[in-house]
Amino acid sequence: MLITWQESLLVGFEPIDREHGVLVSLINQLYDEVKEGADRKTIDETVFALADQVAAHFNHEDELMRANAYPDRSNHLLEHRKLIDQLDTLLDGMDLLTDQTLVDAIRFMDQWFTDHVINSDARLGGFLQKDAVSHAGVPAGAAGRTQ
Ligand SMILES: [Fe+2]
Ligand SMILES: [Fe+2]
Numbered sequence: 001m002l003i004t005w006q007e008s009l010l011v012g013f014e015p016i017d018r019e020h021g022v023l024v025s026l027i028n029q030l031y032d033e034v035k036e037g038a039d040r041k042t043i044d045e046t047v048f049a050l051a052d053q054v055a056a057h058f059n060h061e062d063e064l065m066r067a068n069a070y071p072d073r074s075n076h077l078l079e080h081r082k083l084i085d086q087l088d089t090l091l092d093g094m095d096l097l098t099d100q101t102l103v104d105a106i107r108f109m110d111q112w113f114t115d116h117v118i119n120s121d122a123r124l125g126g127f128l129q130k131d132a133v134s135h136a137g138v139p140a141g142a143a144g145r146t147q
Contacts (some may be wrong), residue, residue, distance in 0.1 A: 001028045001031070002031040003028055003114065005025075008118060009114075009117050010125075011117065011121045011122045011125025012122075012126060016125060016128075023054065023057060026046060026050040027050065027106065027113065029046055031106050033046055034103060044094060058080045061076070061080075064124070072124075076120055083113075089105075
């Protein structure tokens with residue numbers, strides 16, 4: 001395990017926290033698989049699953065930011081872009097992937113995730129806790145507070 005799921009990672013908006021939990025477990029799963037020398041098919045599947053979940057999560061956050069005219073949306077999207085670029089590089093090089101490339105990518109994702117969630121997503125979470133925000137894409141009754 002690389003990232004410990006802890007209270008400091010909670011942003012206070014349940015749908016986002018739930019999706020972050022999924023991302024953390026996939027990053028940890030990938031880390032464990034590389035460390036334990038899992039076969040390439042297993043590792044590839046985890047990388048693809050992680051890329052899918054990241055894309056879905058970023059789309060969801062963007063829907064929420066757009067629906068609520070979030071003032072810092074453009075900077076937030078620039079930060080998302082850095083992780084998307086990292087994942088794209090990883091996906092483009094899947095045929096020639098080495099353990100070192102994977103370890104470097106996982107370290108980047110770990111650092112990126114922790115920094116982004118504790119700073120930028122926490123600000124977004126605080127904003128979404130205000131009354132009268134639109135919970136775009138969230139099923140009725142599923143939007144709650146986790147802090
Ligand atoms: Fe974000
Ligand atoms: Fe996020």
